[in-house]
Amino acid sequence: xxxxxxxxxxxxxxxxxxxxxxxxxxxxxxxxxxxxxxxxxxxxxxxxxxxxxxxxxxxxxxxxxxxxxxxxxxxxxxxxxxxxxxxxxxxxxxxxxxxxxxxxxxxxxxxxxxxxxxxxxxxxxxxxxxxxxxxxxxxxxxxxxxxxxxxxxxxxxxxxxxxxxxxxxxxxxxxxxxxxxxxxxxxxxxxxxxxxxxxxxxxxxxxxxxxxxxxxxxxxxxxxxxxxxxxxxxxxxxxxxxxxxxxxxxxxxxxxxxxxxxxxxxxxxxxxxxxxxxxxxxxxxxxxxxxxxxxx
Amino acid sequence: xxxxxxxxxxxxxxxxxxxxxxxxxxxxxxxxxxxxxxxxxxxxxxxxxxxxxxxxxxxxxxxxxxxxxxxxxxxxxxxxxxxxxxxxxxxxxxxxxxxxxxxxxxxxxxxxxxxxxxxxxxxxxxxxxxxxxxxxxxxxxxxxxxxxxxxxxxxxxxxxxxxxxxxxxxxxxxxxxxxxxxxxxxxxxxxxxxxxxxxxxxxxxxxxxxxxxxxxxxxxxxxxxxxxxxxxxxxxxxxxxxxxxxxxxxxxxxxxxxxxxxxxxxxxxxxxxxxxxxxxxxxxxxxxxxxxxxxxxxxxxxxxxxxxxxxxxxxxxxxxxxxxxxxxxxxxxxxxxxxxxxxxxxxxxxxxxxxxxxxxxxxxxxxxxxxxxxxxxxxxxxxxxxxxxxxxxxxxxxxxxxxxxxxxxxxxxxxxxxxxxxxxxxxxxxxxxxxxxxxxxxxxxxxxxxxxxxxxxxxxxxxxxxxxxxxxxxxxxxxxxxxxxxxxxxxxxxxxxxxxxxxxxxxxxxxxxxxxxxxxxxxxxxxxxxxxxxxxxxxxxxxxxxxxxxxxxxxxxxxxxxxxxxxxxxxxxxxxxxxxxxxxxxxxxxxxxxxxx
Numbered sequence: 038x039x040x041x042x043x044x045x046x047x048x049x050x051x052x053x054x055x056x057x058x059x060x061x062x063x064x065x066x067x068x069x070x071x072x073x074x075x076x077x078x079x080x081x082x083x084x085x086x087x088x089x090x091x092x093x094x095x096x097x098x099x100x101x102x103x104x105x106x107x108x109x110x111x112x113x114x115x116x117x118x119x120x121x122x123x124x125x126x127x128x129x130x131x132x133x134x135x136x137x138x139x140x141x142x143x144x145x146x147x148x149x150x151x152x153x154x155x156x157x158x159x160x161x162x163x164x165x166x167x168x169x170x171x172x173x174x175x176x177x178x179x180x181x182x183x184x185x186x187x188x189x190x191x192x193x194x195x196x197x198x199x200x201x202x203x204x205x206x207x208x209x210x211x212x213x214x215x216x217x218x219x220x221x222x223x224x225x226x227x228x229x230x231x232x233x234x235x236x237x238x239x240x241x242x243x244x245x246x247x248x249x250x251x252x253x254x255x256x257x258x259x260x261x262x263x264x265x266x267x268x269x270x271x272x273x274x275x276x277x278x279x280x281x282x283x284x285x286x287x288x289x290x291x292x293x294x295x296x297x298x299x300x301x302x303x304x305x306x307x308x309x310x311x312x313x314x315x316x317x318x319x320x321x322x323x324x325x326x327x328x329x330x331x332x333x
Numbered sequence: 334x335x336x337x338x339x340x341x342x343x344x345x346x347x348x349x350x351x352x353x354x355x356x357x358x359x360x361x362x363x364x365x366x367x368x369x370x371x372x373x374x375x376x377x378x379x380x381x382x383x384x385x386x387x388x389x390x391x392x393x394x395x396x397x398x399x400x401x402x403x404x405x406x407x408x409x410x411x412x413x414x415x416x417x418x419x420x421x422x423x424x425x426x427x428x429x430x431x432x433x434x435x436x437x438x439x440x441x442x443x444x445x446x447x448x449x450x451x452x453x454x455x456x457x458x459x460x461x462x463x464x465x466x467x468x469x470x471x472x473x474x475x476x477x478x479x480x481x482x483x484x485x486x487x488x489x490x491x492x493x494x495x496x497x498x499x500x501x502x503x504x505x506x507x508x509x510x511x512x513x514x515x516x517x518x519x520x521x522x523x524x525x526x527x528x529x530x531x532x533x534x535x536x537x538x539x540x541x542x543x544x545x546x547x548x549x550x551x552x553x554x555x556x557x558x559x560x561x562x563x564x565x566x567x568x569x570x571x572x573x574x575x576x577x578x579x580x581x582x583x584x585x586x587x588x589x590x591x592x593x594x595x596x597x598x599x600x601x602x603x604x605x606x607x608x609x610x611x612x613x614x615x616x617x618x619x620x621x622x623x624x625x626x627x628x629x630x631x632x633x634x635x636x637x638x639x640x641x642x643x644x645x646x647x648x649x650x651x652x653x654x655x656x657x658x659x660x661x662x663x664x665x666x667x668x669x670x671x672x673x674x675x676x677x678x679x680x681x682x683x684x685x686x687x688x689x690x691x692x693x694x695x696x697x698x699x700x701x702x703x704x705x706x707x708x709x710x711x712x713x714x715x716x717x718x719x720x721x722x723x724x725x726x727x728x729x730x731x732x733x734x735x736x737x738x739x740x741x742x743x744x745x746x747x748x749x750x751x752x753x754x755x756x757x758x759x760x761x762x763x764x765x766x767x768x769x770x771x772x773x774x775x776x777x778x779x780x781x782x783x784x785x786x787x788x789x790x791x792x793x794x795x796x797x798x799x800x801x802x803x804x805x806x807x808x809x810x811x812x813x814x815x816x817x818x819x820x821x822x823x824x825x826x827x828x829x830x831x832x833x834x835x836x837x838x839x840x841x842x843x844x845x846x847x848x849x850x851x852x853x854x855x856x857x858x859x860x861x862x863x864x865x866x867x868x869x870x871x872x873x874x875x876x877x878x879x880x881x882x883x884x885x886x887x888x889x890x891x892x893x894x895x896x897x898x899x900x901x902x903x904x905x906x907x908x909x910x911x912x913x914x915x916x917x918x919x920x921x922x923x924x925x926x927x928x929x930x
Contacts (some may be wrong), residue, residue: 132367226368255367265361268369275369276361277376281909290374 042146042185047319051147052085054323054332055155056120056218083156083178084108106123111156119158119217121243122149123209124191125250127200128270129167129226131192133252133314141222141250142191143318144259144326148220150185151332153177158215161187164205174215199271202227202234210241219243220331224250224296228271232301239305246331247302248321249311256313258287335420337410337458337475337887342811345403348398355394356655396903403896411888412458412474420513421455422440422503423448427465428494429798429837429859430520435616440490443534444518448487451516451532452480460506463521464499466492466799466833474506491837492617492799493856496523504528522867531867538863542620544594545857546795548607550651555627559597559609563589565863572612573597577627578605594650603825604629605852606839620860624839624852626794631787634665638697642774643689646783647672670790674767683758683807683828685790690733690767696754697739698763704734704748707766718753718762718789719743722778729773731777732766751782753789758828760805762786781870798837799854806830806844814841 043051087107095109122145130138145161153157153176160174161184172187192291202223219238225231225247236243258279260266266275277283295311302309310329312321326332336342366372425448445636452459457571459480459812461472472483500515502522507513507528514528544562548555563569568590575583575597582599589595601607604627611621633652645653655668665671672687680694692698707729713719724744732750740754752763766773773779783849796802814820816838823830834840834853842849 129367137367224367226370228370252367255371257365260364260366263361265363266369266372267363267365269365269367271369273369274363275372275376277372277379283375283379286375286378287371289378290371294371294374 042070042143042189043150047147047322048150050319050323051151052154053088054151054327056118056148056152057330059331083111083154085154085303118152119160119215120152120220121149121162121174121209121217121219122159122164122188123205123219123221123223124161124188125165125189125197125200125221125223126163126169126193128193128195128197129200129224130226130250131195132269133254135314136192137224137250137252137314138195139192140314140318141248142188143193144248144250144321145222146185146188147322148326148331149188150181150247153181153184158217159184160213162205163211164200164202164209165196166201168208168212169196171212198262200227201229202231203229203237204234206234206238210238210243216242217244218246220246220248222248222250224255226270231298235301235307236305239307244308246308246329247298247310248326249298249309250314251311252314256291258284267327270314335370335412335474337412337473337889339409339473340363341405341408341410344408345402347401347405351398351401351509352394393903393906396899396906400896400899400903403892403899405837407889407892407896409476409889411892413886413888414664418803419455420457420459420507421451422460422462422474422506422515423451423480423484423515424462424464424496424499424503424515424517424519425484425486426494426496426517426519426521427463427490428493429489429491429619429797430617430862431489431534432491432619433520433535433537433540433862434618435539436534439489440520440534443854444532445484445487447479447518447532447534448484448516451518452477452484455480457513459507460503461487462499462506463487464494464517465490466497466797466835467497468499468502470502470506480884490799490835491853491855492797492835494519494521494861496521498760500526500529507787520862521865525868533864533866535862535864537565537616539615539863540620540860540862541565541569541571541611542615542617542855542857542860543609543611543623544620544860546607546609546623546625548601548625548908550627550630554600554602555604557599557601557607557627559599559623560594560596560857561587561589561597561611562857562860563591564863565615566591569613573609574612575599575607575609577601577603577607601627603627606852617860617862619837620857623837623854626839626850628791628794628849629793631669632667633670633672634668634789635673635674636665636677637691640674640689640768642779643674643768643783646774646780647787649780650784650787652787670787673905680781681759681761683805684760685805687759687786687790688757688761688763690764690770692733692735692763694757695757696761696763697756698735698737698752698754701734701736704729704732705766706730707732707748707750708746709744709750710746712751713741716741716743716753718751718782718785720781720785722776722782722785724750724776726772727771727773727776727778729766729772730772735763735765754828755803755805756827758805758825759792759808760792762790792849794850795852795854796834797856798834799856800833802832802834802851803829804832804842807847808845814842814843816840 038200087109091109097108100108124141124145125140125196149159149161156176158174158176161172163169175183235245261279263278266277299309308330409880425444431444433440436443449732455477458474459477460474461480463469463471472480487828488873496519500517502516514530516530516532518532520533522531522533543562544560547558559575561573568588570586570588572586574581574586582601587595587597607625609623613621630651630653633647633654635654635656639656644654644656670685670687673691673693674689676691677693692700709724709727712724729750732748735749735752737749738750740752741751742752744751750765753760792804805828810822810824811830812820812822812834816836823832837853837855840853841850842851
């Protein structure tokens, strides 16, 4: 299943990354995550490849003598950050080629894998009108298969209910004790809006990171003519003659909407990355999420 | 501005079709999208700009309609007269008198040559009108080449000349409300009219012709009058031969005074085709022979109560009457006219009927009770059924209260008394009162009416060449064999056929197993071939009304070019309504707003 979502080469490159928390979480974080020299961790948790800048003292020379490769030892108590991956699986996400839900699952898998490799706790939740399925936070590289298998179900047939971010996050923040990085993967096309939910998460001291997934035909519709457009999720219809002026109006509405999302996130100190499903998930993760501040 | 092909304007009917298509196009196709959130916001934006959008869509529609209208207009060949040319309408007389050979080869051929010269000398649009038994626009205003071809298509007829209608038609075809000239080529000038000039052909008035054959059926035979007319200014002696079915009945020399007529009487027994022939050496041959059909006594079957007065009146009209026990199915099938004095109990088949005091389906008349004490107030004086019929003083004690839904009421008071109908293969006369309920049989009008009714029901056996003839028929089509032996089939509509016999002579009509002869003859006025020249004042009128020379310009290329130009504009407007290329570069594929404190 892991092979379906992420190929081995991509996984290998993911191991070079670590999650970067924006701020300390309840005194658990000891310092820079990639350089663990200043940490007080004593409990061995895992190995990873040596990176430039790592403390020489943590290099396992025994392994070096056997394999002729440099590995550093990781100590779990230095990495006690929880990553919450909230994947929107509403009907509007089952759209696009590839579907936005599958795309979001791949990205979530990549983020989760980076988190597990970096000894972070990683939890996953699917939601639509409310929380649908959850994977409680797990830790350790050994949980990556479980994570992938769980995320592979994101592209399952969506529920018919109308998506609601506020209700979802209301449930989630009251169900989860551990605060931490909350990565929201969604198209943000919530009929009731996205603002209340994000404000709620922010108020409960989560660190929201919004990955806004859209398909190409949502950014630039390909439909033309005298149409009655029916919402896949709400079944609401809009009669519109899609011609040049209509598409211009759509572009204006789209730009206003996206600008509103950006300004909202900026105002509430929420990281935000918008992506089209036509961009390979690998590029998003390895390049743009680093630029967006999720990895380093 | 005038139109060379006004019939093309029927193409404007496409415009409503385009409008209809535009309306039908508004049916919306249902398309599922991931979310209508942004479309709802776009729709609000569109509504804010709706007037402009409507204008833009209306502009497209208006341009399309305008392009179509211009295309149709181009097909209609609009023309505009500019100084330097003039419109010309040539009227050519195609009546029988134009066959006179006093000018070689004939008046008609000379007229045709004159028409060609007129057309060739014209620099403007030319139209051609034929003045035969009916006025006919042979060629609308157009190039001279088309008009020349139309002149070549003209043929002389054996009928009369509807010259007044032809000149009126020609004046109506002049562009710009009469700016042009009408040239009438005929042997008989009409009244002086502005813009109309006459070219007269013919030089002689010498002609003797048969002006008509009149036959009157009597109990002991048929009285025939052959009328010979002399149009010349000199008395002539002309041999006349009359034959019945090829058997010569009379051959003698007849003296005809100048400008007068001589009637040759004779008594004929038997029936068949009677022909009269003159051995005249004159300019016009078409009137030297004429024919009349002497039909056998009509077979009349009286179905119902025998009424001696009616039977006597029928017999006095020369009919073979079958009554009482002699009425058999065979007699009914053979009958020329069926007289019904009581309801038949079934729908009337195609045929000719005289109904007295009763009606029958499928005649379009209903009975609304009884009319008591009916007084005849008015009656037709023009219908052939009522010729010489005087109904003054006729009283009716009881009659059917008829409510006709068609046909023609010929005599009526408070309710109709006499009603005639033809259609659906039926020709019928209905007298609303039974003969024992009226004193009509006691009036002299009764036998006259019965005679007229028989004649009308039988239908005419002689017509003027070129005049239309409508007869009820029993079958779907009739075969008409002309004087030249050529047969043609004419399809019936609503049980009636309309026929026009353009040539004088005998025509055989075959309606199923029934056959009848119809004789067509040249109108007697066509025998007067003396050319009639226009009065000098008329010629002046023609010249003075002719406008300054003008030149016709064909505007169809202009209309076509305008249509093409508008099509380009429409295309540009359409392109403007097409979606602009969406910004879909990397900036749109991924826009980062990753904000870190």
